[in-house]
Every structure is written in C-alpha cells, then in structure tokens.
Amino acid sequence: xxxxxxxxxxxxxxxxxxxxxxxxxxxxxxxxxxxxxxxxxxxxxxxxxxxxxxxxxxxxxxxxxxxxxxxxxxxxxxxxxxxxxxxxxxxxxxxxxxxxxxxxxxxxxxxxxxxxxxxxxxxxxxxxxxxxxxxxxxxxxxxxxxxxxxxxxxxxxxxxxxxxxxxxxxxxxxxxxxxxxxxxxxxxxxxxxxxxxxxxxxxxxxxxxxxxxxxxxxxxxxxxxxxxxxxxxxxxxxx
Amino acid sequence: xxxxxxxxxxxxxxxxxxxxxxxxxxxxxxxxxxxxxxxxxxxxxxxxxxxxxxxxxxxxxxxxxxxxxxxxxxxxxxxxxxxxxxxxxxxxxxxxxxxxxxxxxxxxxxxxxxxxxxxxxxxxxxxxxxxxxxxxxxx
Numbered sequence: 001x002x003x004x005x006x007x008x009x010x011x012x013x014x015x016x017x018x019x020x021x022x023x024x025x026x027x028x029x030x031x032x033x034x035x036x037x038x039x040x041x042x043x044x045x046x047x048x049x050x051x052x053x054x055x056x057x058x059x060x061x062x063x064x065x066x067x068x069x070x071x072x073x074x075x076x077x078x079x080x081x082x083x084x085x086x087x088x089x090x091x092x093x094x095x096x097x098x099x100x101x102x103x104x105x106x107x108x109x110x111x112x113x114x115x116x117x118x119x120x121x122x123x124x125x126x127x128x129x130x131x132x133x134x135x136x137x138x139x140x141x142x143x144x145x146x147x148x149x150x151x152x153x154x155x156x157x158x159x160x161x162x163x164x165x166x167x168x169x170x171x172x173x174x175x176x177x178x179x180x181x182x183x184x185x186x187x188x189x190x191x192x193x194x195x196x197x198x199x200x201x202x203x204x205x206x207x208x209x210x211x212x213x214x215x216x217x218x219x220x221x222x223x224x225x226x227x228x229x230x231x232x233x234x235x236x237x238x239x
Numbered sequence: 240x241x242x243x244x245x246x247x248x249x250x251x252x253x254x255x256x257x258x259x260x261x262x263x264x265x266x267x268x269x270x271x272x273x274x275x276x277x278x279x280x281x282x283x284x285x286x287x288x289x290x291x292x293x294x295x296x297x298x299x300x301x302x303x304x305x306x307x308x309x310x311x312x313x314x315x316x317x318x319x320x321x322x323x324x325x326x327x328x329x330x331x332x333x334x335x336x337x338x339x340x341x342x343x344x345x346x347x348x349x350x351x352x353x354x355x356x357x358x359x360x361x362x363x364x365x366x367x368x369x370x371x372x373x374x375x376x377x378x
Contacts, residue, residue, distance in 0.1 A: 023310070023313050023314060024310065026313065027309070027310040027313055044309075045309055045310075046309045046310075046312055046313060046316065049309075049310070049313045049316075050313055050316040050317055050319070053313060053317050054317050054319065054320050057317060057320060058320060064317065064318060064320055064321040067314075067317060068314055068317075068318070071313070071314035071317070072314065074310060074311055074313065074314050075311065075314040075315060077304070077311050078268070078308075078311045078312070078315075079248070079251045079267070079268040079271075080244065080247040080248055080251060080268075080304060081304040081305060081308050081311055082251075082268035082269060082271070082272055083247045083248075083250045083251050083254075083268055083271045083272050083275055084247060084300070084301035084302075084304040084305050085272055085305065086250070086271075086272045086273070086274075086275035086276035086279060086301075087275075087279070087297075087298060087301040087302070087305075088305075089272070089276040090275075090276045090279035090280050090283070091279075093276075093280050098357070099356045099357070101355065102351070102352055102355035102356040102357075103352070105351055105352075105355050106347075106348050106349075106351040106352035106355065107348070109347050109348065109351045110344050110345075110347050110348030110351065111344075113340075113343050113344050113347040113348075114340055114341070114343070114344035117336075117339060117340040117343045117344070118336050118337075118340035119336075121332065121335055121336035121339050121340060122329075122332040122333070122336045124332075125331055125332035125335055125336070126332060127329045127331075127332030127333065127336070128329060130325075131325065131329050131332060131333060135333070135336050135337070135340070138337070138340070138341075139340070139341070139344050141266075141269065142312070142315055143266040143268065143269075144265060144266050144269065147264070147266060148264075151264075155322065155325065157318050157321055157322055158322045158325060160315050160316075160318050161315075161316060161318050161319035161322060162333070162337055164312050164315060164316040165316070165319070165337055166337055166340075166341045167312070169337065169338055169341040169342070170341050170344070170345050173342060173345070174345045174349075177342060177345055177346060177349075178345065178346070178349045181346060181349065181350060181353075182353075183349045183350060183352075183353040185352075185353065185356075187352065187356060188348075188349045188350075188352040188353045188356070189349065191348055191349070191352050192344075192345045192346075192348040192349035192352065193345070195344065195348045196341055196344030196345040196348055197341065197344075197345065199308060199312060200308075200309065200312055201345075202308075203305065203306075203308035203309050204309075206305050206306070206308070207305070207306050213305065217272065219348070220269075221269050221272055221273060224265060224266070224269050225265055225269070228264040228265055229264065
C-alpha cells in the first residue's frame with residue numbers, strides 16, 4: 001500500500017499540477033470554513049489556506065522551491081489582479097480628486113506610522129536589525145515590500161511572509177477597529193486597508209464595496225511608491 | 240474575456256518596460272495599474288461615439304480577479320516555512336511588531352482620513368450602516 005502510494009506520489013510531486021490543485025483546494029476549504037462560521041473575518045481563507053498548504057508541504061518533506069515551482073502560476077496572476085484594481089480606481093476618480101489633500105495626509109501619516117512602529121517594536125523587544133529591516137516595509141504590497149527589503153538589507157522571504165500576515169491582521173481586525181474609533185466611511189476604510197494592509201486587506205474591502213476598493217487600490221499604489229522612496233532615505237538616520 | 244486578459248497583461252508588460260527603461264524602484268504591476276487607470280480616465284473624459292468606457296466583459300474579468308485575490312497570496316505566504324529558524328529565534332518581536340504596527344497603521348490612516356476629509360451628504364453611498372450580522376463571504 002505504502003509502496004503504491006509512493007509510486008503515485010513521486011512523479012506527481014514533481015509536476016505543477018499537484019501543488020496547483022492543493023493550493024486551490026486549500027483556499028476553497030478556507031472559504032467553506034469561513035462560511036460555516038458565518039463569515040467571521042477571523043476565519044480568513046488566506047490564513048487557513050496558508051496553514052493547510054504549509055502542513056502538507058512540511059509533512060511530505062517537500063521543499064518550498066518544489067512547491068513554489070508548481071504554485072507559481074497562481075502567484076503570477078497577482079500581476080494582472082493588481083492591474084485590475086485600476087478599474088475601481090478609474091471609476092471613482094472624481095471622488096479621489098475631491099479628497100486629494102486628506103488622502104495625502106492620511107497616506108503620509110499611515111505610512112510613517114507603519115514603518116517607524118514596526119522597526120521600533122522589534123528593536124524594543126530585542127529583535128535583530130535584520131528582522132527590524134525586514135519588518136519596515138511590511139505594510140506595502142508584497143512585490144514592492146520584497147524589493148525594498150532586499151535593497152535595505154532585510155530578508156526578502158521574511159518580508160513577503162510578514163506582508164501577507166500583516167495584511168491578514170489588517171483584514172481581520174481593521175473593520176471592527178475603525179468602527180470602534182467611530183470611523184464609518186468606505187473611503188477611510190478603503191484607504192486604511194490599502195496603506196496598512198496592502199493586497200490582502202484591500203481584497204477584503206474590495207469584495208464588499210466598490211468605493212472602498214477604489215480607495216484601497218489607491219492606498220496600495222501610493223504607499224508602495226512612498227515607501228520605496230522614503231524608506232531608504234529614512235534608514236540613513238538609523239545606522 | 241481574452242481581450243480583457245490581454246489588456247491586463249499588456250498593461251503589466253508596459254509597466255515592466257517602463258520600470259526597466261527608467262530604472263524605477265516600483266514594481267511593474269503597480270506602474271501598470273496607474274497606466275490603465277489613466278487610460279480609462281482619459282477614455283471616460285473624451286468618449287468616442289457609441290463606445291462605453293467600461294466594457295462588460297472587461298469589467299467582469301477585473302471583478303473576478305479582484306474578488307478572488309486572496310487565493311493569489313497563498314503561494315508567497317507559504318514561504319514562511321522557509322524562515323522557520325528565524326521565526327523560532329525571534330518570534331516575540333516579530334509577532335508583537337507585526338500585530339502592533341499593523342493595528343497602529345490602520346488606525347492612524349483611517350483616523351487622519353476621517354478627520355481631514357469633507358463630510359459627504361447623507362444620501363451618498365460612502366457611509367455604511369452598522370456592520371451586517373452576516374457579512375458577505377470575503378476572500
């Protein structure tokens with residue numbers, strides 16, 4: 001039995017198909033779990049899928065490289081999906097233009113808060129400089145975060161994981177938190193999700209409201225731009 | 240659907256080319272997003288006769304991609320297993336900073352936006368009511 005399984009497994013584990021199917025299946029399972037707990041944001045399908053896939057990959061002794069070689073087709077679609085955010089952005093351009101000053105202020109404040117608090121907390125709790133540098137760009141959309149992390153001397157893979165996990169945190173607590181602070185406007189919710197939680201949090205807002213999607217898309221793009229320019233300059237102050 | 244997908248990857252390609260040509264520190268897809276948004280905005284400002292800014296098939300493709308964006312983050316997220324050693328060593332600063340800094344970032348961005356933007360008329364759909372008891376399933 002074991003031999004038969006191995007016989008099946010060995011050729012399949014090397015093809016993209018298995019890891020592709022596993023990734024989609026894990027995400028669908030995550031969505032079903034979320035539906036079962038009445039759509040609670042705590043049951044994030046992204047988080048559930050990552051945990052499920054990681055368990056399978058670790059349990060079968062597969063390397064991350066082998067897994068990613070298969071799942072990279074899904075990863076590739078991140079590019080077109082980022083471009084697709086242009087649609088809600090273009091549809092709500094007049095609203096964005098009329099709020100331009102507050103968007104700039106909120107972006108600058110939120111971006112600086114994310115960078116400085118991330119680095120400061122790691123440093124205060126005795127974390128290493130490498131981890132602090134990997135933490136600094138984590139609020140930014142994953143591809144920019146990885147590029148910036150590499151540039152400033154962090155660990156790109158750690159930053160990628162932190163960017164996604166931070167996005168999950170923002171998606172899970174963001175809406176309740178802002179409601180608690182009496183912020184009840186999709187423009188503020190969308191921008192906060194885009195600036196502090198990048199793609200994962202933006203995807204959550206985007207699936208619920210189109211105006212929120214537009215401001216989230218703007219938040220992702222502008223924060224990516226700002227952090228890529230600001231962070232290397234800020235680090236000159238911290239040697 | 241194919242034309243829609245071609246538009247999206249065409250913009251990504253244009254973004255990548257712009258990044259390489261001008262040595263920009265921003266990834267291609269983000270440049271592409273701004274390019275496409277600018278093109279769509281121009282098209283809606285100077286519409287040609289009989290042409291709609293947002294073609295149905297294009298809009299559907301974009302909406303489908305956005306609605307399922309969560310799935311697309313899974314392969315990169317699994318990358319955390321490759322950093323197990325670093326995580327085991329420094330889990331406390333990583334965990335606290337990740338949570339604290341994200342919560343602070345959301346709160347500060349949302350509050351500054353809330354304080355500084357002009358209030359909208361009540362009939363506008365920018366405001367939302369109490370959180371629905373059973374929200375739509377989100378990615």
